[in-house]
Amino acid sequence: MSDDWFVRRSVDRQTTLLTEPYVDSYFSANIWLVRGSEVDLVVDTGMGLRPLRPVLDLTPGKPVLALATHIHLDHVGGLAEFGHRLGPRQSAEAFATMPDALTFADEYREIAEPVSRLPSPGWVPADYRLMPAPLTRILDEGDVIDLGDRSFRVLELPGHSPDGIGLFDEKNGVFFGGDAIYDEELLDDIPGSDNAAYRRTMERLKTLPIRIGHGGHGPSFDAKRMREIIDDYLAK
Template sequence: MWLGLVWGFLLFSPDAPEGKTVNTPCENPPSAAPPPRSPRCPATAPLPPRPGHPPGVLPAPRTTWGLRLYFPRRRLGRVPAASGDAPPRSQATPPSPPPQGARPPAAAPRPPLPQWAGPGTRRGAEGARPAGAAGMSALEWFAHKPLGGGIFWIQERFYESGNRANIWLVRGSQRDVVIDAGLGLRSLPDYLRASGLLAPQEGAAPRPLLAVATHVHFDHSGGLQHFEEVAVHSAEAAALLRGDNYEAVTWLSDREVARPPRPGWRARHFRVPPVRPSRLLQEGDVISLGDRQLTVMHMPGHSRGSICLHDKDRKILFSGDVVYDGSMIDWLPYSRVSDYVASCQRLMELVDRGLVEKVLPGHFNIFGAERLYRLASNYISQAGVCHKVSTCAMRSIASIALRITNSRVTS
């Protein structure tokens, strides 16, 4: 009886209810009183607000069902093409009809675009084309926001899911690095070139581009196929090389992709293809970009090859799925609670030593050192015997579901 209830809970999870306020990764979290800080945790200045992105109320979402591999299935919405949010459906009032014989009112001018750059600002730009027989272009699929200091935040606009990963471009004087690559339904290098993000300085040669996967889960590694240079931790290199979609936990539904990348595309055909990594990463390796260095930190727990990249000089941590501002997932194939506890202890040490001020995670919003400390310490405090038992049961069910799903895709 209990197994049936657990199975039903995992397989069937509705979206967020109508009127629920949620924050997309390009919005500011709602204001709240700061959490109590541990005496060991140094105070950090809050991140400045991002203008043009107030939190909004989502309209009634479509009900979708599926295995909750990462996060509750809530409609995050596309990267906005205009500032502000539409009123919820329950509050919208229908316009009154114009008097007989009167001209219809002219359409209101479109609000200015916010900081996110996408096809709305680049219609007619080189490389852009309308979606037709060949599908949409990379310029339509992606959008980006500059964060300053040579860092750009990139997202897949039409992948409307809590699994939508953050993609980070870090530009250096001698090399550029892309941290995680998304699903790969459109070419990320094509987007970077067409949008001018890889343009060298006047008179300088183009810089090499390296794609680094923080781990090989499908929402982070699907786009590695489009890069010539790929780096991944050695613990997951074999899975990437053979295109192991079981270890990649590939689970994608048509309803999560609001606009298919090409006619006839179906989520059931999606697979992470085999990719031969050109560089195997280990704990302590340094990726040199010329004027900045990224240090590899092996942080298993979420997956066996999960890594963080630490910019020590700027005190920035690219955390992948090791930590983000949400529930940490430790019940997937090759997840391990004891490894996760050790990784969280390392995260707390980074804060104690004042080595991190800003975290750029694999999902959701950017946050600071105080929030990092609290997320890591909360996980450790909850990782008791009951948590380990429930995690083991959930991992078994998730493993069976992934085996069945990926065997259907293969056949």
């Protein structure tokens, strides 16, 4: 099914990036579809302004897991569309209610121009709400997500948010960093951020042997670029 709300780009044979270009740039986040031989994985689910699942071109009958790297609104908007919902233990209980205090959905309702095009006729910012999406699997450090021909290990990466997690495919060197690290300005001054924790996360990521990294925002990056991002942050 096509939907011009989302822009799709094939990154490689197994990875597709979706973005929401009509969302205010501060809130527009990356959505990643990772195809496995037995299970597909969606890493973060955008704002939830338009249905996500129908545009993913999923294989009928093939299991699909939807994973939230943290509970901020731009990463959990479409989570309720999926039957298998994974997320971090730190905020696990809150996925059942999606409180503004943790998601910041209230901030989005209050900005002057949240979208450059209406997601549906008559939509107004005051109507924006996140659908409750109770987790069906709670993730901890070291947990493994098996897609059949590849697997990802869960990394706890607090700093931007207390509940931030990433995923690392050790065999192929593929890393999904959520908002812990990405190739744009990193946010560490929002409610719940912890600079000391963020610095520890950066020191940890310095030695992660990635081939390619995919963040919650911005373009993908290689190991050299990731070290540059880390060094710039630690030099602040």
